[in-house]
Amino acid sequence: MQPQPQPGVVLALASEHPDELSEHQRCTLLGFVRQVAALRGERAGGFHHPGATHDERPFFVPQDTLTTEEAAALGIHGPQQLFGGVVPHAFVATKAISHALVDPGATCVHGWVHGLAAGIEACVLPGFTVFDQGDALTAGQRLLARGPVRLKPVRASGSRGQSVAQDDASLRRAVAQMDPHEIATHGLVVEVQVDELHTFSIGQVQVAGLTASYFGVQRSTRDNEGVSAYGGSSLTLVRGGYDALLALRPAPEVMHAIGQARCYDDAVSACYPGFHTSRSNCDVLLGRDASGTLLCGVLEPSWRVGGATGAELAALERFAADPGCKLVRASCHEVYGDSPEPPPSATVHYRGIDPRQGPLTKYTVLEDE
Incomplete structure (x- = not known):
């Protein structure tokens, strides 16, 4: 008789004590844990606390990219054990x-x-x-x-x-x-x-045997102090890898940005042994320099939960529920100050008055084809 698989628990992993996180960070991260747990058919267990042991097999959703030393201390040895990434040195993230x-x-x-x-x-630029x-x-x-x-x-x-x-x-x-x-x-x-024309989001996520790859554009907004901040993304997500994404034949500048993101991740993998990830996102800027020359390049990578994660998980949920679904479109929104109620179909990650950030609403909308 085959042994029964060990039950698992999905845990949030904060870079500091969970009480040190802002309210919206804590709520958003725990919401992602619940979504990942449902995809994996496991229990959502809240935050992992240093030194704690777990009777169930843990799967982690870290707030930040982990170093190999941090991952090893948690028993993480591959991308199948976390939603995020592991790097050999902190600066690599x-x-x-x-x-x-x-x-x-x-x-x-x-x-x-x-x-x-x-x-x-x-x-890169x-x-x-x-x-x-x-x-x-x-x-x-x-x-x-x-x-x-x-x-x-x-x-x-x-x-x-x-x-x-x-x-x-x-x-x-x-x-x-x-x-x-x-x-x-x-x-x-x-x-x-570089004066921005567009900032593309290019990425790929893997959870519970499902893979979603995507492209889209970011929006900027102003936070409650008037400082420029991330305002959301509008994404096209496909079931499968980057080749499935390229098969959509997006606009030439988008295809170029996808190629740059793939090149970036591949080069990091080749140069830094121990790097592995189940969630990869690159911000790719398209703009013009002072001479008017058009430039396109990766600004930075993200191998941890981020602004696009709501859309990533919404797409994986749709793919899991409908094996015939190959493509979805989703949008993430971060709205500061007073704002209308999110649409009834939205997944609301946070809506309230964060003690640090002030009024903030974060939600994801999955569009039907």
């Missing part, structure tokens, strides 16, 4: 890996792989990664020959903390105002400034 150093001998962190830059040069304020000046001065440059702290989400330097004087002021310890520990990206 950030936009820091997207560019070369200013020169091969420049300051860098332990574990840096110089060869990655050559593998992804064609699928012109720029450099630096771990030293002096190198930041060097990088910015080289790029100023093409026009304004953007300085991007690698741990900030969205465009928070970023600045644009128009000339050498403003570059020096911007670099001088930055925390040298933060740069040395985590890095700083210096890129040519």
Whole structure:
């Protein structure tokens, strides 16, 4: 007689104590846990607490990308054990890996792989990664020959903390105002400034034997303090891998963005053993530099739950319920301030007054074909 499979439990994994999360982060993450648990036919178990043991086989939905050390401590050894990704070093999960150093001998962190830059040069914007304020000046001065440059702290989400330097004087002021310890520990990206036309979301997720791949565009909004923030995405999702997505024959710029996202993930896999993921998303910017040249490149990868995850899970739910369904369209929405009630068919991830963020509504709508 075949042994019965061990029952499983799906657990949220916070980067800090769950009580330290904002209310909307906590509610959204636990909602994703419930959706993943239903897809896997397992129990939703809330948050995992450090040191806790589980009688049931755990499957994790982390808030952030894990390092191999963190994953090993949880018994995670492959992508089938989590919704997210695992990297050999923490910096690999950030936009820091997207560019070369200013020169091969420049300051860098332990574990840096110089060869990655050559593998992804064609699928990112012109720029450099630096771990030293002096190198930041060097990088910015080289790029100023093409026009304004953007300085991007690698741990900030969205465009928070970023600045644009128009000339050498403003570059020096911007670099001088930055925390040298933060740069040395985590890095700083210096890129040519590009005026956005579109930011594409390209990604792929795998849960319970189902795979969904997608493309779409992001929307920006203003948060309750008037700062530019992620406002949602409108996505087309197919059952299967990227080849199934390309078979839709989307617009040439979308096909190009899909190719760049695939190249990026493949190059990281080749250069960093131990990298694995069941959820991959790339933000790919299409825009023009100061000379009017059209540029398209990956801004950063995401191997953790993100703004598109509501749509990802909604598509997987549809594919699970209808084996004949091959394509769905979904939209994610993040609305600050007072807002109308979400549509009756929406999956509402959060609606309330977050003590930190203020009034916020987050929901997903799955469109019928």
